Amino acid sequence: MANNADLDPTASPLDYYGAELRRCREAAGLKQAQLGDIIYCTGSLIGQIETTRRVPTRDFSERLDAALGTDGQFGRLVGLVLRSQLPTWFQAYAEMEARATYISTYQAQLVYGLLQTEEYARAVLATGLPSNLEDLVAARMERQRILRREQPPMVWVVLDEAALYRPIGGREVMRRQLSHLLSLQEQRWTQLQVLPFEAGEHASLIGSFNTLRFEGDPDLVYTEDLISGHMTANPETVRESALRYAQLQAVALSVRDSAALITRVMEERYGHQPEPGQRAVA
Numbered sequence: 001m002a003n004n005a006d007l008d009p010t011a012s013p014l015d016y017y018g019a020e021l022r023r024c025r026e027a028a029g030l031k032q033a034q035l036g037d038i039i040y041c042t043g044s045l046i047g048q049i050e051t052t053r054r055v056p057t058r059d060f061s062e063r064l065d066a067a068l069g070t071d072g073q074f075g076r077l078v079g080l081v082l083r084s085q086l087p088t089w090f091q092a093y094a095e096m097e098a099r100a101t102y103i104s105t106y107q108a109q110l111v112y113g114l115l116q117t118e119e120y121a122r123a124v125l126a127t128g129l130p131s132n133l134e135d136l137v138a139a140r141m142e143r144q145r146i147l148r149r150e151q152p153p154m155v156w157v158v159l160d161e162a163a164l165y166r167p168i169g170g171r172e173v174m175r176r177q178l179s180h181l182l183s184l185q186e187q188r189w190t191q192l193q194v195l196p197f198e199a200g201e202h203a204s205l206i207g208s209f210n211t212l213r214f215e216g217d218p219d220l221v222y223t224e225d226l227i228s229g230h231m232t233a234n235p236e237t238v239r240e241s242a243l244r245y246a247q248l249q250a251v252a253l254s255v256r257d258s259a260a261l262i263t264r265v266m267e268e269r270y271g272h273q274p275e276p277g278q279r280a281v282a
Helices: 013-027 032-038 043-050 058-068 073-084 088-099 118-126 133-148 171-186 235-251 255-270
Strands: 102-107 154-160 190-195 209-213 220-224 229-232
Touching (some): 013 043, 013 058, 032 043, 032 058, 073 088, 073 133, 088 229, 102 235, 154 235, 171 190, 190 235, 190 255, 209 235, 220 235
Parallel strands (some): 154 190
Antiparallel strands (some): 220 229
16 A cells, blocks of 8 residues: 655645645644545545546545635645646646637537547546546546636537537437537537538638637647647648638538537437437427
């Protein structure tokens, strides 16, 4: 069993979190089981997080801050911890994504990560057969917090119609995912257009890409291959991606027509169906 005395708080955000949890708990004169009783978890979970065998959640961290009077310390730390659980090659992009003031993306296969429901994200991430699936899901949900900031980035998504029909996670998961996309109509800073099948050949048949814009820094273009991601601020690449994105937006459905299509697919493809042997009720 790992011993906190052997852990190096500088080794990683998770090690630092565990060391700080132990320090604050002991300063409060609490044993692991006593703290667990206060924040409605087991003392074993406290011990596992202190020894970096479990990754803390945001809910756990906020309850810790309330119980220990740490003024949001663990709530701030957990964002770094969860980001550190992302694949190493993706962490730099996640850091830049969190700083961006404008994000535009074309998604050819899947709903954009910042717009995924937890169930949909879990089904997507499970395809990679990771050993830390729940940590990856938590990290993806943590990324989405930028959309709930007081001043969120502007996010513009062009989503291929194919993503609406691919039943990731099954019918109910897809129904809830499409319902979530429809709820974005209420959010001023997030816009969604669907690129319909009838558009035929288009400017990004080669695949998905993202563009990030910043206050005072060069734009970045991000793409992925089978095993890693790639960012570049090369002016010619940025210029080419901007041109292609404008062409995609021009042939995509309007935001209103996109919502109508999503609604139709949600009801016709993922609507509640009668059980075998039953007749639908009009």
